[in-house]
Amino acid sequence: MCHPSWARARAEAQRLSDLARLRRVRDRIDREYARPLDVVALARGVGMAAGQLGREFRLAYGDSPYGYLTARRIERAAAFLRCGALGVAEARLAVGCPSPAAFDARFTELVGMPPAEYRRLVRRAVGPVRIREAPATEPQLA
Template identity: 55%
Template sequence: MALSASCGTIAKVNSTPAEEQRLRDLVRLRRVRDRIDREYAQPLDVEALARGAHMSAGHLSRQFKAAYGESPYAYLMTRRIERAMALLRRGDLSVTDVCFAVGCQSLGTFSTRFAELVGVPPSVYREQHVESAGELPSCHAKQVTRPIRNREAATEARD
């Protein structure tokens, strides 16, 4: 049974058992996403995330992708790359230091994923953006520099 807030009161709304399960799954998926956002630098894997959500790894992956458009691992890597971009713009850390600071265990995997999402390797990104880091407030820089996984979809959305 779902709850609906109206004028400061909570009223029960009739729903099917399937809808109730879907809502419970969405709450668990939101908690998984929030955990990834908070703990992106920690060693996280789909099995650990699924255990925390009381779901199987396969069910979590399917449901997460249906809800957010990407797998839990892809979402985690996107968060790590976003943070890496911010650290690289600061200019005071090496690419290797940034790699480990955001929770990646392999410099090669980090560099490959970074280039895939951002379009240039992390060393090139650092060189291109370290001088301009002070030009934009961080809140705007985060929006402008957010990595886009599916560049074709982003282009279509702008048209």
């Protein structure tokens, strides 16, 4: 029979391992938000069952993996619309949302207005933002 302190230590080690796996999933979503991602593939990538990943991710981050993914996509799309470089359809495709209706609904839910209205208001308020590349510099040798 295990000593109680060993059992606690083992449980704590498992909890830390699970949190590290959840962080890897979240980091992958943050990096690959524009690519097609599904919960089964995300779970497989960290050696978890999809249902387990969904439950534990929601406990740790307050949202499902898919909810977190769509929120990141909308966040990135809003940034594209703010800078004025892309229209709504281009921003939607750039962040990996294939469905215009789903994109519009989720954008409206999270931002509080449809993406076209958001783009109009932001452009009217500040005008398009120009993104300039930093001048290329040669590394300085000391």
